[in-house]
Amino acid sequence: MAERLLTFSIFRYNPNTPEIKPYMQEYKLEEMPGMTLFVALNKIREEQDPSLMFDFVCRAAICGSCAMLVNGKPRLACKTLTKDLPSRITLLPLPVFKLIGDLSVDTGTWFRHMSLKTEAWIHTTREFDPRAREERMDNETALKIYEAERCIECGCCIAGCATANIREDFLGAAGINRVARFMLDPRDERSPQEYFEVVGTEEGAFGCVGLMACEDNCPMGLPLQMQLAYVRRKMAAAGLAARPQTRAC
Amino acid sequence: MNTQEKLLTRNPRADMLVDLVELASGILLVGFLWTHMLFVAAILLGVTTFDRLSAFLDEYYLSYIGIPFILLVALVHIVVAGRRIPNKWKEQRIILRHSKMLGHTDTWIWVFQTITGMAILVLAGIHVWMVLTGWPIRAVTSAGRIQSFLWFYIILLLAGEYHAGFGLYRQFVKWGWINRHTIGAVLKTITVIIVALGAVTLWAFMRLGGAQ
Ligand code: SF4
Ligand code: SF4
Ligand code: FES
Numbered sequence: 001m002a003e004r005l006l007t008f009s010i011f012r013y014n015p016n017t018p019e020i021k022p023y024m025q026e027y028k029l030e031e032m033p034g035m036t037l038f039v040a041l042n043k044i045r046e047e048q049d050p051s052l053m054f055d056f057v058c059r060a061a062i063c064g065s066c067a068m069l070v071n072g073k074p075r076l077a078c079k080t081l082t083k084d085l086p087s088r089i090t091l092l093p094l095p096v097f098k099l100i101g102d103l104s105v106d107t108g109t110w111f112r113h114m115s116l117k118t119e120a121w122i123h124t125t126r127e128f129d130p131r132a133r134e135e136r137m138d139n140e141t142a143l144k145i146y147e148a149e150r151c152i153e154c155g156c157c158i159a160g161c162a163t164a165n166i167r168e169d170f171l172g173a174a175g176i177n178r179v180a181r182f183m184l185d186p187r188d189e190r191s192p193q194e195y196f197e198v199v200g201t202e203e204g205a206f207g208c209v210g211l212m213a214c215e216d217n218c219p220m221g222l223p224l225q226m227q228l229a230y231v232r233r234k235m236a237a238a239g240l241a242a243r244p245q246t247r248a249c
Numbered sequence: 250m251n252t253q254e255k256l257l258t259r260n261p262r263a264d265m266l267v268d269l270v271e272l273a274s275g276i277l278l279v280g281f282l283w284t285h286m287l288f289v290a291a292i293l294l295g296v297t298t299f300d301r302l303s304a305f306l307d308e309y310y311l312s313y314i315g316i317p318f319i320l321l322v323a324l325v326h327i328v329v330a331g332r333r334i335p336n337k338w339k340e341q342r343i344i345l346r347h348s349k350m351l352g353h354t355d356t357w358i359w360v361f362q363t364i365t366g367m368a369i370l371v372l373a374g375i376h377v378w379m380v381l382t383g384w385p386i387r388a389v390t391s392a393g394r395i396q397s398f399l400w401f402y403i404i405l406l407l408a409g410e411y412h413a414g415f416g417l418y419r420q421f422v423k424w425g426w427i428n429r430h431t432i433g434a435v436l437k438t439i440t441v442i443i444v445a446l447g448a449v450t451l452w453a454f455m456r457l458g459g460a461q
Contacts, residue, residue, distance in 0.1 A: 072350030095347070162356055165347050166340040201264040209333055210423035212355045229425020239265040 004031045004087045008044065010052070011092045014101045024090075025049075037077035037091075038066065041103075053102035061219060064154035067094055068103050074156035076219045094159040107155040114175045118198055120182065123190045141186065148181035148227060150220050157214035157224060169203045173214035173224045176205060180227045183234060192238035200239055205232040267329050272420055274326035279413045281319050286443050289391075290450045296388040296457070303386040320377070327370060334363045358415050365408040372405045388457060395454040406447040414440035 006029045013022035027044045038059050045052045057063040059078040066077040069092040071085065082089070097105035114120075157173040158164045164172045171179075179199050182188045199205045208228055215224040288306075292299045306312045335341050348356050379398075383390050395402055414436050421432040 069350065072352060092350075160351060160353070162344055162347055162359070165343050166335055197261065200261060206264045206268040208423065209359065210355075210419045211353075211359050212422060212429065213351060213353045216353060216355070225422060225429055226425050229423060232424060236265060236269065239262050242262065 005029070006031050006040070006082060007088045008040070009088070009090045010044075010103065012052075012102055013099065014053075015099060016101075031082055031087075035082045037068075037070065037075075037080045037082065037089075040082055041077065041091075053100065053104045055104045062152060064107070064152035067107070067154040067156050067159070067219075068092065069094060069159065074159040074217045076154060076156070079219055094155055096158050096164050097155055105155075107153060110155070110158070111153045111174070114171055114178065118171065118175055118179050118182075120178050122182070122185065122188050123194075124187055125189060135187075137186070141184065144184050145181055147223065148177050148184070151177055151222060152220060154219060156217045156219055157222075160213035160217040162211055162213065163207055163209055167202075167207060170207045171199065171204050173208075173218075173222075173228060175199075176208070176231050177222060177224060177227045179204070180231050183231065192234060193242055196235055196238045196242065199231060200235045205235045208232070267332075270325060271329045272424075274322050274329065275416050275420060277322050278319070278326055279417050281322075282409055282413050283439075283443060286447055286450075290446050292388060292391075292450055292453045292457070299388045299391075307385055316377075316381075323373070330366065334366070359419070362412060362415055362419075365412040368408045369405070369412055372401065372408065375401075376405060388454075392454045392457040395451055399451065399455065402451055406444065406451070410440050410444050410447070 008027045008029065009024045010027065011022060012025045014020065027048055029040055029043060032039070036059075038056055041052070041054050042056075045054075054068070054077070055065040056078060057065045059066070061076050061079045064076075067074055068077055069075075069090075070077070070080055071090050072092075074094060077091075091103055093099055093103045093105045094107070097107050097110055100106055151174055153174065155174070161170075161172055164170045176199060179195065182190070183195060201207070205228070210228075212225055214228075215222070218224055288302060291302045306315075335344055344360065348360050379394060380386065383394070418433055418436045421427055421436075422429050426432075
C-alpha cells in the first residue's frame with residue numbers, strides 16, 4: 001500500500017498569549033501502517049513542533065482525555081485511525097469545555113461540577129457494616145448499572161450536542177446518564193421527587209431536544225437515547241404526581 | 250445561585266409542564282394536519298362529495314368549533330415550541346457552524362424544523378385568512394385559490410408535512426417509545442404518502458379549473 005502524505009490543519013491558540021489570535025496551522029506527515037491520531041500528533045510534536053498542546057493518558061480509549069473534533073466530529077484521537085480519514089485532517093479542540101491551549105481542553109472541571117450537581121453518589125441512611133457479608137444484587141440490575149458506568153467522561157456527547165453548545169447549565173447526555181445510573185441502583189434511597197429537583201428542569205431531562213448527536217458520537221456506544229428517554233419518562237411521572245408546593249408568601 | 254426573586258418565583262414543574270404542552274399541542278396539530286389532508290382529498294371523489302363534506306362540517310358547526318380550537322392550539326404550540334429556537338444572533342451562529350461541522354443528519358433535520366416552523370407560521374396564517382375571507386369552502390373557490398397560488402400551496406404542503414413528520418419522530422425519540430430507526434422509517438413512509446396525496450389533490454384542483 002502506497003503511503004499517503006497527510007496534511008494536518010490544527011487549531012492553535014494559547015490563552016497566555018491572547019494577543020495572538022486563534023489560527024490554523026498546517027503540518028505534513030507521512031502516514032504509517034496502523035497509525036492513530038495519537039501516534040500522528042506525537043510525531044508532529046517530537047519532530048516538528050514541540051509547542052503543540054494536546055492531551056493523552058491511556059491511549060486505549062479508557063481515560064477519556066484525548067477527545068477532539070476530527071474533521072468536525074467529536075472523536076477519541078487514540079481510537080481514530082488515520083486510514084479511516086481523508087488525507088486532509090482538520091483538528092479542533094472540543095467546544096463547550098474550557099480551552100487550555102491548542103487541542104487541550106479542561107473536561108475535568110465540567111464533569112466534577114456535573115457530579116456535584118447530580119450528587120452522583122449512593123444516598124442511603126443505612127450504616128455501613130464492614131464485617132457484614134456483601135449484599136447481592138441481581139445480575140440484570142448490575143448489568144444495567146454497568147452499562148451506564150461505561151462512560152469514560154470524554155465529553156464527546158457534550159461537544160456534539162447543539163443544546164450544550166448554547167446552554168452552559170445543560171447537564172447533557174453524560175449528566176443525565178449519570179442520574180439514570182443512580183435511579184437504577186436499588187441501594188440509592190432518593191425518591192423520584194428528590195431526583196426531580198436535580199433533573200426535572202430544562203437544565204436536565206427537559207432541556208434535551210432529542211437530536212441524538214450524543215448517542216451517535218459516543219465512542220463507547222452508550223445507549224444514550226434510551227437513558228435520556230428513561231429519565232424523561234420517570235421525571236414526567238414524578239412531576240405529575242407531585243402537588244405544587246405552597247409558597248411562603 | 251439562589252436569590253430572593255428566584256426563590257419566590259420558582260416553580261420546579263414549569264419546564265416539565267411546558268414540555269408536555271409542546272408534546273400535546275404537537276400531536277393535536279399532526280392529527281389535524283393529516284385529517285385536513287384527507288378531507289381536502291375528498292375532491293378526488295368528485296366535486297359533489299367535496300362540497301357535501303364541507304357543507305356537512307358547516308351544518309353541524311364542526312368548522313366553527315374546529316377552526317378556532319385548532320388556531321388556539323397552533324398559537325400555544327408557537328409559544329411553547331418556539332422557545333426552543335435560539336433567538337440570539339450569537340447562538341444562531343454557533344448552531345449553524347456546529348451543524349455544518351458535525352455533518353449530523355438529525356441535527357440538520359432540527360435546524361430545518363425551526364425554519365419550516367417559522368415558514369408555516371407565515372404561510373398558514375395567510376392560508377387561514379384567505380379561506381376565512383372566502384367562506385364557505387366550496388370546490389370552485391378552492392380551485393380558484395389553488396390556481397392563483399399554486400406555488401404557495403406546494404411550499405405550504407411540503408413545509409407542513411416535513412414539520413409534522415419530523416416533529417412526531419422527535420417526540421418518539423425523546424420519550425423512547427419505539428426504536429429510533431423503525432419509527433423514522435414508518436413516519437417517513439406516512440409523510441411520503443400524505444405528500445403524494447396532497448400533490449394529487451392539488452393536481453385535481455388544477456384540472457377542475459381547466460374544465461370550466
Ligand atoms: S439528544 Fe440531543 S439535545 Fe439531547 S443530549 Fe443528546 S445531543 Fe443533546
Ligand atoms: S456518554 Fe459517551 S460520549 Fe458522553 S462522556 Fe460518556 S463516554 Fe463520552
Ligand atoms: S488517551 Fe485515554 S481515551 Fe484516548
